[in-house]
Amino acid sequence: MIDNLILGFQTAATPENLLWCFLGVFLGTVIGLLPGLGSTTGVAVLLPLTFAFEPVTALILLAGIYYGAQYGGTITSVLIATPGEAASVVTTIDGYQMARKGRGGAALAIAAIGSFIAAILSLALLMTLAPPLAQLAVRFGPAENLAIMILGLVIVITFQGGKLVRGAMMAMVGLLLAAVGVSTGFGEARFTFGDTNLLSGIPFVEVTIGLFALGEVLHQIRVGAAAPIKTSFREMMISGKDVRRSLPAILRGSGVGFVLGILPGAGSTLASFMAYGIERRVSRNKENFGRGAIEGVASPESANNAAANANFIPTLSLGIPGGATTAVLLGAFTIYGLQPGPLLFETQPALVWGLLVSFFIGNVVLLLLNLPLAPVFAQMLRVPYGYLYPVILLTSIIGAYAVSNNTFSIWIVLVFGIIGWIMKEIDLPMAPLVLGLVLGPLLEKALVQTSAAGAGNLGILFTSPISATMLALGAALVIAPVVIRRARARVAARRAAERQASSFIDS
Amino acid sequence: MITRRANLAASAALALLGAAFLAGGIGYGVFIDGGLVGPGFLPAAAGMALLVLALVDLVQHVLRIEGTDAVDDALYEGLVEDRPLTTDMLQTAPDVDIFGRDxxxxxxxxxxxxxxxxxxxxxxxxxxxxxxxxxxxxxxxxxxxxxxxxxxxxxxxxxxxxxxxxxxxxxxxxxxxxxxxxx
Structure with a gap:
């Protein structure tokens, strides 16, 4: 462990990597605070820029954007009630109320401190848990790998925050898009309609840029703009009482975020909602929730940062992304010629540990940047969207072109931009589609290998204890919402009956 | 009303997409010699799943049936009241935004x-x-x-x-x- 940390510091602390780490978190903060731009968009749009870099440097930059955007998303949530990141949605409830009462600066400060503590705690756990999990996963056969991927898809479908059927539909669309092109393991061109551009498949970077960047821009044009609330450096001061009230919330939020972040497929959005919900239950200040309670900011912000880091556990050790952004990062690994998964810890220790150590450095930079500079960053919200979105459009289009130097890429962005806009308008979730698209080729490979290992009998999925357990867990997750709803209805009916009985006795 | 029509159209389009991939998958060969998984297995299986799911979604929209929520929704209901359904519901921009556009x-x-x-x-x-x-x-x-x-x-x-x-x-x-x- 110590040797690995030293190796990580040697890799991450080179002047070049430090510079890109700083630039990554800085850009991430800016991207996160721009309305409609989130970490997935940022990573997807800037991915083509990193092709000239060493893989470790590129990943340090992209990961910096990922967790930097978590901080930036908070600024818009608090000051204009428009979360740049889905994971910051819940922060809006109390953060915006605090800003309206002139405590926007304190909300931003406690979010930065909470995020930092959560990041450091979760990184320590990440470094402890990921290597043994990877060692365990190295021993997995194709059946276990297939089961993990199926479980990952089920989790993203069941935890995406909408209707089950619609999440499942989008995951299937992702898998089908991944089936276009020369098939894994067979070498046969499928669904290409004779177009040579489609032989290498539908490119995921262009799809992600289309869905998240262009789709979001089109959506924002229709939503319109809100006026930001001003905040100042003086407001960033927080009192001892604020800290005392927030610290338990930060620790609880970090715990909830970490546990949920580990699940492949579940992301920081879920963690932030759960942490807020739990805090609202257990806090001594629960009557102020929804009216500007500082715990209502501290808890979800800590949770989403802890989850963002914990997301790297399944991504790095199993090769299964935790959410949409880690799915894009996973795709980036393959573009750099790296095979994501458990072997990464053995074959690329400098890269993995350098990346993990860069998270520590990046979070320190973020705290130093955000505590004094949040009001300065907030000024960016005053840049008229009329200038901003054409810049986003241009960067997205030229970025997509740069992936393969082909105008076909731009058409893909355009088509998926319009699809992404429609999906946002009718509330179809995007994360399952991206995960399906990224996992598709890996899933098919595991499927073919499992079929070969079982001589055509896929029943071996159920004979391996690990894969059978994972499939059972997946089935339980699908059934869970029905069971929870029924149990709640039963409890509500019993309480109503008790109330009726007691009022009858009273009278 | 527009959203309802858009939803119906989207579900129908997805059902057609699923059917097309199912047919294409069968064409490529779902199984090959020895009963092994063939190049058409994944597109056929995912296509069939999409077809069925999209039809379920379509029927739910036509009959106005509330579909089953995802796990997190079921949990949120108990934990967070007034949970916003989408980020847009939280956006404060009124019908006329700060640039005076409706x-x-x-x-x-x-x-x-x-x-x-x-x-x-x-x-x-x-x-x-x-x-x-x-x-x-x-x-x-x-x-x-x-x-x-x-x-x-x-x-x-x-x-x-x-x-x-x-x-x-x-x-x-x-x-x-x-x-x-x-x-």
Whole structure:
């Protein structure tokens, strides 16, 4: 462990990597605070820029954007009630109320401190848990790998925050898009309609840029703009009482975020909602929730940062992304010629540990940047969207072109931009589609290998204890919402009956 | 009403997509010799699943049946009251935003941007990528957003110049120049 940390510091602390780490978190903060731009968009749009870099440097930059955007998303949530990141949605409830009462600066400060503590705690756990999990996963056969991927898809479908059927539909669309092109393991061109551009498949970077960047821009044009609330450096001061009230919330939020972040497929959005919900239950200040309670900011912000880091556990050790952004990062690994998964810890220790150590450095930079500079960053919200979105459009289009130097890429962005806009308008979730698209080729490979290992009998999925357990867990997750709803209805009916009985006795 | 129709159309389109992939998958061969999984297995299986799911979604919309929520929704109900369904519900922009545009004006802008995007991409082989994108940006800022012409042209020039520097000079990416010779 110590040797690995030293190796990580040697890799991450080179002047070049430090510079890109700083630039990554800085850009991430800016991207996160721009309305409609989130970490997935940022990573997807800037991915083509990193092709000239060493893989470790590129990943340090992209990961910096990922967790930097978590901080930036908070600024818009608090000051204009428009979360740049889905994971910051819940922060809006109390953060915006605090800003309206002139405590926007304190909300931003406690979010930065909470995020930092959560990041450091979760990184320590990440470094402890990921290597043994990877060692365990190295021993997995194709059946276990297939089961993990199926479980990952089920989790993203069941935890995406909408209707089950619609999440499942989008995951299937992702898998089908991944089936276009020369098939894994067979070498046969499928669904290409004779177009040579489609032989290498539908490119995921262009799809992600289309869905998240262009789709979001089109959506924002229709939503319109809100006026930001001003905040100042003086407001960033927080009192001892604020800290005392927030610290338990930060620790609880970090715990909830970490546990949920580990699940492949579940992301920081879920963690932030759960942490807020739990805090609202257990806090001594629960009557102020929804009216500007500082715990209502501290808890979800800590949770989403802890989850963002914990997301790297399944991504790095199993090769299964935790959410949409880690799915894009996973795709980036393959573009750099790296095979994501458990072997990464053995074959690329400098890269993995350098990346993990860069998270520590990046979070320190973020705290130093955000505590004094949040009001300065907030000024960016005053840049008229009329200038901003054409810049986003241009960067997205030229970025997509740069992936393969082909105008076909731009058409893909355009088509998926319009699809992404429609999906946002009718509330179809995007994360399952991206995960399906990224996992598709890996899933098919595991499927073919499992079929070969079982001589055509896929029943071996159920004979391996690990894969059978994972499939059972997946089935339980699908059934869970029905069971929870029924149990709640039963409890509500019993309480109503008790109330009726007691009022009858009273009278 | 528009959302309901859009939902119905989307479910129907997805059902057709599923059916097409199912048929295509069967054509490629679901199983090969020895009963092993063939190149058509995944598209056929995922296509069939999409077809069934989209039909379920379609029926739920037609009959106005509330579908089963995801796990997190079921949990949220107990934990967070007034949980916002989408981020938009939290956005404070009223019908008329800070630039004085109502919903109809914003929809008109959206259509203009989409058409301009398609035209810009179609023009790339003729006038080159950067010139085409520059025109797109100037059009969006000046015509669609009605921003100051001078500032819009400056912002466009700076953005295109910056992108040229990063992508063409630094990264050495050969952007299409077009038959008219523009970059």
């Amino acid at each position: 919903q109809r004006a914003r929809t008109r802008q959206l259509i203009m941007v989409v058409v301009a995007l398609i035209v810009a991409v179609a023009l790339v082989p003729l006038i080159g990528l950067l010139v085409s994108l520059g025109l797109l940006m100037a059009f969006a800022a000046i015509v669609v957003e009605r921003r100051s012409v001078v500032v819009s042209l400056i912002v466009t020039a700076v953005t295109v110049g910056f992108l040229y520097l990063v992508f063409v000079i630094v990264l050495g990416i050969p952007v299409p120049v077009g038959v008219l010779g523009g970059d």
